Amino acid sequence: MRLRVSNILLVSSLYDLYLFEEDGRLYELIRNEYQGLNLSHSPELTRVSSGYDAINRAKDEGRFDLIITTMHIEDMTALNFANLAKQSGLEIPIVLLGHDNRELKSLMVNPDSELFDKVFIWTGDFRIIIGIIKYLEDKMNVEHDSRIVGVQNIIVIEDNIRYYSAFLPIIYTEMLKQSQRLISEGINLSHKFLRMRARPKILLCTNYEEAWQHFIKYKELVLGVISDIEFPRNGELDDSAGINFAKAVNKSISDIPILLTSNNSEKKAEAKDAGFQFVLKDSATLIFELQKFMNNHFGFGDFIFRIPGGEEVGRAKDLLSMEEQLKVVPNESIKFHAVRNHFSNWFKARTEFWLAHKLRPRKVSDYPTDEDLRKDLVESINHYRMVRQRGIIADFHKDTFDADSSFARIGGGSLGGKARGLGFVNTLINDYQLRDQFEDVLIYVPPAVILGTDVFDDFLDMNKLREFALKCDDDEEITERFLEASKFPEEILGELAAFLDIIKTPLAVRSSSLLEDSQYHPFAGVYQTYMIPNNNANPLIKLNDLLTTIKRVYASTFYQNAKNYIKITSYRSEEEKMAVIIQKVIGKTHKNRFYPDFSGVAKSYNFYPLPPQKPNDGIVSAALGLGKWVVEGGNSVRFCPRYSKDIIQFYSVKESLNSSQREFFALQLDEKTDFGNITYDKLVKTHPLNTAEEDGSLNYVGSTYVPENDAIYDGLGRKGPRVVTFGPVLRNKIFPLANVLDLLLEMGTWGMGTPVEIEFAVNLTTPPGTKKEFGLLQMRPLVVSHETEELQVDNIGQEKLICKSTQVLGNGVIDEIYDAVVVDYNLFNRAKSRDVAAEVASFNKKLLNEGKPYLLVGVGRWGSLDPWLGIPVTWEQIAGARAIIETSFKDMAVEPSQGSHFFQNITSFMIGYFTINTVQQNGFVDWEWLLKQKPIESKTFTKHINFENPLIVKMNGHENKGIILKPA
Numbered sequence: 001m002r003l004r005v006s007n008i009l010l011v012s013s014l015y016d017l018y019l020f021e022e023d024g025r026l027y028e029l030i031r032n033e034y035q036g037l038n039l040s041h042s043p044e045l046t047r048v049s050s051g052y053d054a055i056n057r058a059k060d061e062g063r064f065d066l067i068i069t070t071m072h073i074e075d076m077t078a079l080n081f082a083n084l085a086k087q088s089g090l091e092i093p094i095v096l097l098g099h100d101n102r103e104l105k106s107l108m109v110n111p112d113s114e115l116f117d118k119v120f121i122w123t124g125d126f127r128i129i130i131g132i133i134k135y136l137e138d139k140m141n142v143e144h145d146s147r148i149v150g151v152q153n154i155i156v157i158e159d160n161i162r163y164y165s166a167f168l169p170i171i172y173t174e175m176l177k178q179s180q181r182l183i184s185e186g187i188n189l190s191h192k193f194l195r196m197r198a199r200p201k202i203l204l205c206t207n208y209e210e211a212w213q214h215f216i217k218y219k220e221l222v223l224g225v226i227s228d229i230e231f232p233r234n235g236e237l238d239d240s241a242g243i244n245f246a247k248a249v250n251k252s253i254s255d256i257p258i259l260l261t262s263n264n265s266e267k268k269a270e271a272k273d274a275g276f277q278f279v280l281k282d283s284a285t286l287i288f289e290l291q292k293f294m295n296n297h298f299g300f301g302d303f304i305f306r307i308p309g310g311e312e313v314g315r316a317k318d319l320l321s322m323e324e325q326l327k328v329v330p331n332e333s334i335k336f337h338a339v340r341n342h343f344s345n346w347f348k349a350r351t352e353f354w355l356a357h358k359l360r361p362r363k364v365s366d367y368p369t370d371e372d373l374r375k376d377l378v379e380s381i382n383h384y385r386m387v388r389q390r391g392i393i394a395d396f397h398k399d400t401f402d403a404d405s406s407f408a409r410i411g412g413g414s415l416g417g418k419a420r421g422l423g424f425v426n427t428l429i430n431d432y433q434l435r436d437q438f439e440d441v442l443i444y445v446p447p448a449v450i451l452g453t454d455v456f457d458d459f460l461d462m463n464k465l466r467e468f469a470l471k472c473d474d475d476e477e478i479t480e481r482f483l484e485a486s487k488f489p490e491e492i493l494g495e496l497a498a499f500l501d502i503i504k505t506p507l508a509v510r511s512s513s514l515l516e517d518s519q520y521h522p523f524a525g526v527y528q529t530y531m532i533p534n535n536n537a538n539p540l541i542k543l544n545d546l547l548t549t550i551k552r553v554y555a556s557t558f559y560q561n562a563k564n565y566i567k568i569t570s571y572r573s574e575e576e577k578m579a580v581i582i583q584k585v586i587g588k589t590h591k592n593r594f595y596p597d598f599s600g601v602a603k604s605y606n607f608y609p610l611p612p613q614k615p616n617d618g619i620v621s622a623a624l625g626l627g628k629w630v631v632e633g634g635n636s637v638r639f640c641p642r643y644s645k646d647i648i649q650f651y652s653v654k655e656s657l658n659s660s661q662r663e664f665f666a667l668q669l670d671e672k673t674d675f676g677n678i679t680y681d682k683l684v685k686t687h688p689l690n691t692a693e694e695d696g697s698l699n700y701v702g703s704t705y706v707p708e709n710d711a712i713y714d715g716l717g718r719k720g721p722r723v724v725t726f727g728p729v730l731r732n733k734i735f736p737l738a739n740v741l742d743l744l745l746e747m748g749t750w751g752m753g754t755p756v757e758i759e760f761a762v763n764l765t766t767p768p769g770t771k772k773e774f775g776l777l778q779m780r781p782l783v784v785s786h787e788t789e790e791l792q793v794d795n796i797g798q799e800k801l802i803c804k805s806t807q808v809l810g811n812g813v814i815d816e817i818y819d820a821v822v823v824d825y826n827l828f829n830r831a832k833s834r835d836v837a838a839e840v841a842s843f844n845k846k847l848l849n850e851g852k853p854y855l856l857v858g859v860g861r862w863g864s865l866d867p868w869l870g871i872p873v874t875w876e877q878i879a880g881a882r883a884i885i886e887t888s889f890k891d892m893a894v895e896p897s898q899g900s901h902f903f904q905n906i907t908s909f910m911i912g913y914f915t916i917n918t919v920q921q922n923g924f925v926d927w928e929w930l931l932k933q934k935p936i937e938s939k940t941f942t943k944h945i946n947f948e949n950p951l952i953v954k955m956n957g958h959e960n961k962g963i964i965l966k967p968a
Contacts (some may be wrong), residue, residue, distance in 0.1 A: 003140040005065040005133045010047045011054045012070035049074040051081035055088050067094045082115035093117040095132055100162055121165040131168035138201040146221050150353045152200040153218050157227040159206040170287055174294050175199050208233035208241050224257040224298050229267050246276050255341035257297035299349030305329045308336050320399050323381045331370035338364050355384045393423045396449050398498040406447050410495045413454035416512030416579030425779040428751050438736050442771040448583035449499050455492050456578045462487040469558035476677040482555040500542050503584055506594050506667055507534045509549040510581040526565050528556035530681045533669045545673045553580050561876030567848055586761035586775035590695035595666035596761040597697045599627035603782055604745040605755035607809055617642045618745050624692055624701050624724055625664030627759055634865035635661045637726045644730045644738035653710055661724040663688055689722045700764050701726045740774055748779055755782040803885050803964040805923030809913040811957025817882050819854040820945045825927045827941050828859050833867040839942040841877035853882035855951055862886050875905045883912035883953045887925050912953045914962055
């Protein structure tokens with residue numbers, strides 16, 4: 001509803017006000033009624049007693065949506081007031097609220113009475129004010145809401161002021177109660193508001209022509225008709241107008257419910273003979289009869305299953321119970337209601353318009369048997385219940401949660417950045433029908449529930465953990481205190497237990513903080529994710545495992561790495577809040593292991609394209625097993641989805657063997673979930689490739705090296721060492737991976753308005769008759785800087801440079817670096833790379849606390865999962881670096897860092913990143929000069945150097961070139 005009545009100007013004498021107010025409580029009564037009916041905001045009432053004062057205030061303040069005047073005004077008659085208001089240019093509806101007396105009757109025969117937009121009679125029920133408000137709102141909004149939303153309408157024909165003044169409050173109250181009932185079934189807050197706003201509109205008509213015009217205009221949206229029998233037609237009173245109108249409606253659409261009313265009891269037989277319901281206006285049970293008709297025929301209230309004799313055989317209060325009742329009630333009852341379109345009417349009244357319109361055209365004669373009719377109804381409702389939850393984040397309800405596709409929330413507060421990204425991609429998939437875009441492939445976001453940030457706040461406050469966690473700098477101590485915390489919101493525990501009763505597969509418990517996956521501070525990899533087997537036969541143990549894991553994620557909000565990360569942003573640790581995603585893991589059980597056939601990360605922008613690839617063609621990193629291998633920087637297969645058969649890293653057999661994945665991650669199903677105060681997931685472990693071959697999963701991504709031919713062949717049919725190449729998928733096309741990713745990257749970039757990165761997992765080993773699964777696990781914006789300034793970096797002599805590279809990320813000038821942390825090229829030992837990482841982390845912490853950005857120089861791949869290929873730092877251990885250099889080893893070159901989390905943080909913080917590859921000869925580092933500089937502190941493998949003058953970093957982002965100048 002777009003237009004609302006928010007401010008009412010009441011023009012009345014003190015006496016009339018006294019009669020209306022019921023001991024001075026009129027505004028309070030209206031407000032309480034609004035709250036009781038879950039209406040949004042009750043209107044404000046302003047009273048004046050002078051007509052001139054009313055007109056001046058309405059013009060000066062400009063805030064009133066409705067003027068209600070009584071017969072008695074201090075300085076003029078009601079008619080004069082209405083006339084003066086119109087002449088003054090006021091375009092505000094004016095309603096006369098009078099008493100049923102001779103004075104009002106004489107006024108109504110005056111032609112000037114048409115100055116009032118409507119006249120109502122005070123019946124002693126304050127709800128008439130609500131009836132007036134809703135009547136006007138419906139009149140203002142009916143065309144828009146019917147055309148845009150498909151809102152239903154009820155045509156009420158009554159020319160007698162006294163009767164429609166009595167009818168309207170009753171009809172509106174019943175409709176608003178119906179809306180109130182439906183709100184409790186809303187699948188999320190937005191859906192609840194939609195149901196409230198999509199209540200049927202009342203079209204109050206006083207003559208035949210007006211009513212017929214409304215019927216023709218909104219024919220397909222008419223829920224029912226309540227009509228007097230005697231009212232004007234063609235300008236004259238017609239004592240059979242209502243019956244003739246009902247017959248005309250019935251001839252056009254035979255199943256519209258119609259109730260005829262009259263104060264002449266003799267009309268009852270005529271109405272019944274024509275096949276219409278009848279109620280006597282002067283009946284002592286008028287209100288009851290009206291409520292009964294609306295509930296039984298307009299679909300308000302429960303659906304009551306009856307057999308032809310009228311006996312009740314079942315009752316449904318919502319879609320779920322309707323589906324269950326349809327499975328068991330007698331065939332004759334289903335047929336009885338289907339013939340009369342009772343099902344579609346009930347769905348329309350409940351704002352389930354799609355389902356109602358789907359069922360309404362069908363006829364009972366279309367079905368070979370009654371059982372076919374029953375089956376179609378059950379399947380239609382079930383399908384609708386599932387589909388309406390796709391693409392939205394619903395409130396969790398055990399009865400409606402679909403174990404295959406639902407995405408729901410538990411608790412209030414924010415969903416966090418990661419969950420918002422998942423919710424967005426879930427919407428994209430369903431709104432643009434990507435779910436079944438590819439034959440034999442199901443694209444979806446695995447089912448999940450999200451604990452809102454209010455649960456996090458409640459947990460901290462109930463256990464008095466907030467101050468301790470913010471001040472403590474020992475991660476294990478924080479973990480211990482969080483795990484020992486005994487209090488957790490009880491209502492949340494009940495919801496989690498219900499969720500575990502539905503989902504029987506392993507679960508990933510993932511962080512989703514307020515700041516996570518934002519465009520400029522992604523917090524990628526800063527917080528913890530854990531997996532649990534969820535396979536204990538005892539439900540209490542399963543719940544305790546989940547609760548413990550949630551506490552671990554909460555604790556990670558306050559780990560030192562997270563606090564260090566926040567220091568380099570504009571936020572403070574106390575501003576961060578944590579939501580938690582509890583999500584089904586994509587994969588299959590192999591003995592005591594669980595993992596997907598493969599997983600990976602795809603970016604819609606490639607920072608290191610090689611011809612014929614272009615940056616916007618994107619890049620994918622994929623690996624066997626869980627995606628942890630890729631996001632943490634392990635060796636993976638990298639390919640462009642538009643050139644998926646051209647894999648540059650396999651340009652030679654030697655390079656293929658050197659850069660191939662040798663292990664994979666899987667979740668252990670038989671390990672204890674209680675691993676004490678350790679701050680990482682001990683249940684996810686590495687396994688060699690021969691394990692995957694035994695499991696059968698290597699068949700999809702594996703190739704074989706044949707030494708005799710010095711060649712690599714797709715598949716595992718030959719003897720020889722196994723190599724992960726993804727050849728069977730990318731070249732033999734056993735799964736359309738490249739096409740799926742190309743589509744999703746394009747849609748994601750379009751939807752987010754920026755390049756994106758997605759995480760995915762694929763399960764090809766599915767039960768017979770089911771589709772292969774492509775699970776989207778995350779979508780986040782990817783920062784790509786498109787600078788207009790193009791720096792010249794080629795015209796400076798080599799003797800003035802520390803470093804030069806043609807493989808650089810970043811653009812512009814950095815001139816505030818006075819410090820460097822350097823890994824000694826001559827002392828570095830690949831077997832000691834973890835020790836090197838610890839030394840670098842120590843220097844980083846010191847410089848970060850001092851607020852000094854620095855240049856970081858090292859060998860091998862920064863952030864490598866494999867310590868033999870580089871220095872296995874996490875992002876938080878180098879977060880203070882403003883520019884980074886990674887160079888080849890003495891004996892081998894490695895590809896640039898491509899770990900998802902590591903890479904996200906490099907690009908989002910606009911860090912200058914220089915890669916030196918000695919094989920490709922794309923640049924140099926002046927090691928001799930660097931290592932001659934006197935350090936202010938040295939460790940076994942690293943040193944900290946301070947310069948009097950700044951290092952100057954210049955980067956040309958257009959050509960991916962850059963230089964770092966020695967201090968002047």
